[in-house]
Amino acid sequence: MSDSVSKGLFERASKVIPGGVNSPVRAFRAVGGEPVFVKAAHGARIVGADGREYIDYVGSWGPAILGHAEPSVVAAVQKVLADGLSFGAPTELEVRFAEAVIAAVPSIELLRSVSSGTEATMSAIRVARGFTKRELFVKFEGCYHGHADHLLVKAGSGLATFGVPDSAGVPESVARGTLTLAYNDTAALRALFEARGREIAAVIVEPVVGNMGCVPPEPGFLAAIISLCEAHGAVAIFDEVMTGFRLARGGAQERFGLKPHLTTLGKICGGGMPLAVYGGRRDIMQVVAPLGPVYQAGTLSGNPAAVTAGLATLARLDAALYERLEALGAALETGLREAAGAGACVQRVGSMITLFFTPGPVRSWADAKACDTARFAKFHRGLLERGVYWPPSQFEAAFISGVHTPEDVARTVKAAAEALA
Numbered sequence: 458m459s460d461s462v463s464k465g466l467f468e469r470a471s472k473v474i475p476g477g478v479n480s481p482v483r484a485f486r487a488v489g490g491e492p493v494f495v496k497a498a499h500g501a502r503i504v505g506a507d508g509r510e511y512i513d514y515v516g517s518w519g520p521a522i523l524g525h526a527e528p529s530v531v532a533a534v535q536k537v538l539a540d541g542l543s544f545g546a547p548t549e550l551e552v553r554f555a556e557a558v559i560a561a562v563p564s565i566e567l568l569r570s571v572s573s574g575t576e577a578t579m580s581a582i583r584v585a586r587g588f589t590k591r592e593l594f595v596k597f598e599g600c601y602h603g604h605a606d607h608l609l610v611k612a613g614s615g616l617a618t619f620g621v622p623d624s625a626g627v628p629e630s631v632a633r634g635t636l637t638l639a640y641n642d643t644a645a646l647r648a649l650f651e652a653r654g655r656e657i658a659a660v661i662v663e664p665v666v667g668n669m670g671c672v673p674p675e676p677g678f679l680a681a682i683i684s685l686c687e688a689h690g691a692v693a694i695f696d697e698v699m700t701g702f703r704l705a706r707g708g709a710q711e712r713f714g715l716k717p718h719l720t721t722l723g724k725i726c727g728g729g730m731p732l733a734v735y736g737g738r739r740d741i742m743q744v745v746a747p748l749g750p751v752y753q754a755g756t757l758s759g760n761p762a763a764v765t766a767g768l769a770t771l772a773r774l775d776a777a778l779y780e781r782l783e784a785l786g787a788a789l790e791t792g793l794r795e796a797a798g799a800g801a802c803v804q805r806v807g808s809m810i811t812l813f814f815t816p817g818p819v820r821s822w823a824d825a826k827a828c829d830t831a832r833f834a835k836f837h838r839g840l841l842e843r844g845v846y847w848p849p850s851q852f853e854a855a856f857i858s859g860v861h862t863p864e865d866v867a868r869t870v871k872a873a874a875e876a877l878a
């Protein structure tokens with residue numbers, strides 16, 4: 458279901474943009490119908506091109522933890538815009554931003570700001586390879602770490618959604634450097650390190666997966682990644698583009714009390730603007746040019762408007778917000794579980810949540826791909842008809858913001874119950 462204005466826009470878009478969208482999952486192909494074209498978003502609501510309002514659980518795919526167009530963030534950005542949009546030269550703002558991130562995430566001692574999560578993860582892998590002088594790295598099936606060639610191997614997110622976990626156009630020689638294992642399979646990781654530990658530069662992981670739906674780590678899995686990397690001279694990279702500042706101010710690593718060697722951040726850290734970060738242990742990050750031989754650069758890196766949005770957002774992430782997110786998340790989890798009944802399972806960590814159409818539990822991609830995606834598509838359409846904008850893929854986590862209300866959650870649960878009836 459979509460409105461006629463969006464339908465018309467989608468037809469126009471499809472003539473000039475591949476699939477009519479600038480990022481594949483937005484095309485709604487996995488759920489049918491045309492995407493809702495958004496003309497505005499405020500708080501926990503998005504407004505479609507025809508003026509219809511929806512309760513939003515996409516949250517721009519994660520950044521909108523404070524809700525859309527949060528007034529203090531918008532005001533801060535408007536203020537800096539008058540002084541220039543981009544300088545390609547250092548600013549005090551980007552220093553303040555780096556200091557704020559380091560204060561929130563103690564495992565990060567030195568960081569670089571970049572413009573997207575893809576740049577952050579691609580650079581983190583390059584740093585790990587440069588630091589260790591090794592080529593192989595390990596990723597987990599169903600995890601998505603952006604669209605750099607070597608990371609599009611058994612990947613989640615849009616690739617999982619469209620059933621093409623390996624992208625065309627990635628040379629086999631490049632993909633060979635990526636070793637993949639099942640998420641949560643500590644024994645397999647241990648065995649791989651025993652066999653090939655001297656060749657492995659890094660292990661990259663979503664500490665809570667959002668890109669095959671919400672899949673939490675089993676107890677001990679993340680700690681084992683770090684300790685195995687330490688035992689074998691490899692670098693443990695937590696990709697916290699989605700979980701950073703969402704599961705706690707210090708991300709999943711704060712929530713689980715762990716210290717990875719490198720971390721990537723994005724989404725919330727840019728407050729809705731194009732901004733991401735990679736950083737970590739000082740001795741590792743010192744390989745980055747101009748200090749060391751690993752090259753990475755960007756005209757818009759540390760952009761003044763983007764770091765301002767980031768700083769204004771970070772300033773509002775207090776303990777009360779995380780308590781509120783937890784309470785809202787728990788209410789939504791309980792309500793969805795009751796509405797869905799047997800044959801489905803709800804998985805949630807903080808304000809990340811997925812209703813999987815499989816009895817579950819979903820621990821890995823093998824479990825996730827057993828979902829009844831046709832049932833999910835029907836559920837999605839049912840929600841949309843009732844004014845609830847849920848991620849248009851079984852394999853994307855939904856996000857709650859601090860400005861959702863208990864009434865929004867109750868309305869959503871009612872819509873879900875009706876959609877599932």
Ligand code: HOZ
Nearest residue numbers: 480481482483518614668
């Ligand atoms: N890769 C994003 C979700 N995991 C989707 C980004 C977008 O479509 O904006």
